[in-house]
Amino acid sequence: MLYIKGLCKTYKGGKKAVDNLTLHVAKGDIYGFIGHNGAGKTTTLRACAGILDFDSGEITINGKSIVKDPVACKKEIAFIPDNPDLYDYITGIQYLNFVCNIYGISKADREKRIKEYASALEIYSNLGDLVSSYSHGMKQKLAFVGALVHKPKLMILDEPFVGLDPKASHTVKQIMRDMCDEGAAVLFSTHVLETAERLCNNIAIIKDGHLVANGSTDKVRGDASLEDVFMDLINHND
16 A cells, blocks of 8 residues: 655755655554654655655555655545644635545535544534634544545554544544555554554554664564563664
8 A cells, every 4th residue: 555665855954854764554554653753753754645755765655656646646645744734714614625625525425424524523513613713632633534534545644643532532543443444554653652552553663764663563562562662672773
């Protein structure tokens, strides 16, 4: 589903944010992407979403290049940043209809999907309100509904559970599992290692732009907890 090969990105001033990173996210994967602040997680995710240029390497989504065929790639993915910027002066339903128009979703399908996902996340009754009146958590939920309405084959999420209440977090995790059971894939970053350990079938750990561990969750953690493995790699791996 998602292939990252030899990804490199250097920012102005010479800071190398990502250095020769290679990763494969297959259909059905819930892949946790873990690292300290500044490790290169957000840079990688934004490059995969097609909103950040990179220096070298390849990123393909379902066999299509994010560089050569970005529109085709973006039709198949959904990206939610760590702090979604939504349009404040339209209503929630206007925002969702705007998203549906972009993806060419029929009236019947959009009504069904918006009701399904907005009800599951308990914001259906608020869709007539201006987005500016939403709390941070409600905006996060609206962003999720907007990401889900076109049935993406790949979801790329940067700290998706920040701002969500426990019930909404549980709902989002179940939606992610259901999507992957149907053949989609999810790549998400998180600082909550317990969540990654319970939810993900695969884990990747990045340090200073380098991938220092990846594979099945059981393989990465071995006989220790994911937290212990992470701290050991971050503190001692060169």
